[in-house]
Amino acid sequence: MSILIDENTRVVVQGITGRDGGFHTLQMIEYGTKVVAGTTPGKGGQTAQGVPVYNTVREAVKETGANASVIFVPAKLNAGDAILEAVDSGIPLVICITEGVPNEDMIKVNAIIRQRGGVRLIGPNCPGLISPGKSKIGIIPGSIFTPGPVGLVSRSGTLTYEIADELTRAGLGQSSGVGIGGDPMIGTKFVDVLPMFEADPQTQVVVMVGEIGGSDEEAGAKYIKRMKKPVIGFISGRTAPPGKRMGHAGAIISGSTGTPQAKVAALEAAGVIVANTTQEIPELVRQAISRSGR
Secondary structure (H helix, E strand, C coil): CCCCCCCCCCEEEEEEHHHHHHHHHHHHHCCCCCEEEEEEECCCCCEECCCCEEEEHHHHHHHHHEEEEEEECCCHHHHHHHHEEEEEEHCEEEECCCCCCHHHHHHHHHHHHHHHHHCCCEECCCCCCECCCEEEEEEEEEEEECCCEEEEEEEHHHHHHHHHHHHHHHCCEEEEEEEEEEEEEEECCCHHHHHHHHHHCCCEEEEEEEEECCCCCCCCHHHHHHCCCEEEEEECCCCCCCCCCCCCCCCCCCEEEEEHHHHHHHHHHHEEECCCHHHHHHHHHHHHHHCCCC
C-alpha cells in the first residue's frame, strides 16, 4: 500500500503552461502519474505536454475527475489564491510546490482549510510526495526511489533526495516519501504524517528528517511515544548559529526555541534513534527492521 497517493490518483496541474509546471508535468507523466488536466486562466482549450488545459480548477475537476492538485503558480501571482481555488473546487489533496508564499496568505489559507475540513494541504515550499512505482506529484526525482518498507517524511527537499538515494542503494526501498516543506506556515506537519505511516501495512519503519527552527519535531516526538513502528530520526543544521536564517524560512533558532539539541533530546526521549549523519541511516533502518521482527 502507500499513503496519500497511488496509481489511481488523478492530478490537475495548476500553472501547467509555465516553465516549471510544464517541465515537471512531463516528469510526472513519464513516471506513470495520471496527470489528467492542467489550468491556466485564459488558456482553456489548449493542450500542454499532451494534457488538456482548462481556465479553472472547477472546470478541470468536472471534466476529468481530478482528485489531487499540484500548484506551480508563482508566489507573485497569488499562489495562496490558487490553493483556495483547488479547495473550493472539491480537491481533497492539494500540493503546493511554490516557495515565497507570504505567511499572512498562509494564515488565511490554513484557517479556511481547517474550517472547511476534508482537505489535506502539503506545502507550500515543498518537493511533493511519491509512492514508488505508483505515482509522484511535485518535483521529487522518481529514479532514486524504489518500492519497499521505509516511510520517509522530511522538512528538507534536498535531504529527502539524499536519504532516499542512500536507502535505495542499500537495498531498502520506500513505501512513500513525503516532503512537508520548511516554511513556518505549512499545511501538513510531522504529527499529521506519522499516523498515516503507523496505519500503513507496507511501512515497517519510518525515517523522520527534521531541521532547526520551530517545534514540529517535538510535537512529532509526542506522537511517536504511542507508535508501535520504529522511527529513525535525523536533524539537520546542528552547526547553525542562533538567530541566523539557514535556508528555509522556518529554519531559524530564536533563543532556546528550535535548537537541534532540544529536538534530538525530544526524539530520543520518545525512543527514536537519531543518526548523526545521513550515511548512518540505512544501517539504523536495517537494524530497526531486524529488531522488530518484520
